[in-house]
Amino acid sequence: MNLELRQLRHFVTVAEELHFGRAAERLHMTQPPLSQSIAGLEELLGAPLFLRNRRQVALTAAGSALLPEARRILEDAGALPALVRRVAAGEAGRLTLAFVSTADYSVLPAILQRYRAAFPDVGLVLREATSDVQAEELLSGRIDAGFVIPPLPSHTDAALAYMKVLEEPLILCAPAGLDVLRGGGPVRLRDLPPLPLVIFPRTAAPALHDAILSCFRAAGITPVIGQEALQMQTIVSLVSGGMGLALVPQSVSNLMRAGVEYRALLDPTPLAETGLAWRRDHDSPVLRGFLELLEKD
Numbered sequence: 001m002n003l004e005l006r007q008l009r010h011f012v013t014v015a016e017e018l019h020f021g022r023a024a025e026r027l028h029m030t031q032p033p034l035s036q037s038i039a040g041l042e043e044l045l046g047a048p049l050f051l052r053n054r055r056q057v058a059l060t061a062a063g064s065a066l067l068p069e070a071r072r073i074l075e076d077a078g079a080l081p082a083l084v085r086r087v088a089a090g091e092a093g094r095l096t097l098a099f100v101s102t103a104d105y106s107v108l109p110a111i112l113q114r115y116r117a118a119f120p121d122v123g124l125v126l127r128e129a130t131s132d133v134q135a136e137e138l139l140s141g142r143i144d145a146g147f148v149i150p151p152l153p154s155h156t157d158a159a160l161a162y163m164k165v166l167e168e169p170l171i172l173c174a175p176a177g178l179d180v181l182r183g184g185g186p187v188r189l190r191d192l193p194p195l196p197l198v199i200f201p202r203t204a205a206p207a208l209h210d211a212i213l214s215c216f217r218a219a220g221i222t223p224v225i226g227q228e229a230l231q232m233q234t235i236v237s238l239v240s241g242g243m244g245l246a247l248v249p250q251s252v253s254n255l256m257r258a259g260v261e262y263r264a265l266l267d268p269t270p271l272a273e274t275g276l277a278w279r280r281d282h283d284s285p286v287l288r289g290f291l292e293l294l295e296k297d
Contacts, residue, residue: 005077007041008070010034011049015067018057086121090289096125097290098134098146100205101232103274106251107166108147115293122286130204130230135160138279144287145278149205152277161280163294167271170215171253172263173239173246186264189219196226196244198235211270212247219267236260249274 010027014034017023024031042049049063059067086092099108112124127143134146135156152160172187174180180191197216202209216223226244229235233255235246240259249272253262276294278287 003041003044005074007037007044008074010037011041011063012067012070012074014038014050014057015059015063018059020057088285090122090285090287091119092121093284093286094123094125095145095284095286095290096127096143098127098129098137098143100131100134100147100149100274101128101230102149102249102252102272103147104128105232105254106168106249107274111165111294115290118293119286119289122289128231130200132203132205134277138277141279141282144282144284145276145290147274148277149208150273150275151207159279159281160277162275162277163291164273164275165294166251166274168250168274170212170247170265170269170272171250172265173236173248173252174261174263175239175242175245176259176261178261181261181263184263186266188266189216189221192245194224197223198227198229198238198244198246199225200230200232200235201228204230208272211272215247215265215267215269 010023013026014020014023017026020031020034024034027034038049045062045066047062048060049066051058051060083092112126115122116124127137129137129146131146131148131150131152134143134148135152137143138146138160139156147165148162150162150164152162172189172192174192175195178193180187180193197212199209199212213223227238229238232248232252235248236252236255236257238244239246240257242259247265247269248262276291278291
């Protein structure tokens with residue numbers, strides 16, 4: 001079937017006028033080509049669309065059924081140029097983002113709010129994943145970009161680009177009620193009781209994992225790892241349950257949990273970094289708009 005929008009437009013105009021002469025005037029054409037167009041449409045569809053006599057033109061049952069569908073098709077077709085222009089400008093489409101759990105308590109909410117305000121017609125798909133998982137998802141094209149904790153695996157260097165988004169200090173996350181926490185001020189690691197360390201596996205973010213252990217070593221402490229967990233909310237829950245203490249990025253203190261207290265550290269600590277990674281060859285207008293929004297900060 002080689003149905004043309006032109007034929008549907010002719011049909012709708014005749015159906016609205018119920019007069020071939022007036023319809024031809026509206027379409028800025030003569031009546032014979034209009035009649036030929038309608039006859040060709042009827043032949044194509046295999047049914048008469050109009051009842052014609054010398055006095056009047058009326059829709060058949062088939063014509064009445066076709067009319068709303070023809071209008072819908074013409075309306076959808078008319079919207080296509082604007083849609084294509086908006087997609088090309090990054091104003092419509094879909095953006096798939098992954099994020100580490102720390103980003104959920106720091107940069108992610110504000111960035112998503114700004115992006116939704118700037119690009120309300122872009123559909124956002126969000127996935128929580130560790131940095132190592134995100135690296136493979138980016139390489140395979142299953143996500144457009146991801147908030148990660150650097151560095152990413154070395155085999156991704158050539159394929160993935162990276163932008164730093166946030167640096168923040170590490171702080172103490174400890175069970176509430178410890179004597180060292182009285183007074184509410186900063187604490188030293190050497191003043192903490194010998195509780196097990198709750199930390200995420202090294203495979204998830206080796207640089208941050210090593211940085212946390214280096215803080216204890218610099219304080220002359222060899223921590224005993226009691227529990228490992230992938231998600232920050234799980235780590236905080238384990239601390240709340242008395243399973244040990246943890247060092248977490250400062251923004252995790254936004255996660256309020258009964259039985260947990262957060263304290264700044266007097267010890268020197270490295271900064272925990274969060275950034276955005278994406279595939280260098282991923283030429284997506286939607287992704288480009290997201291990157292430009294981040295670069296404005």
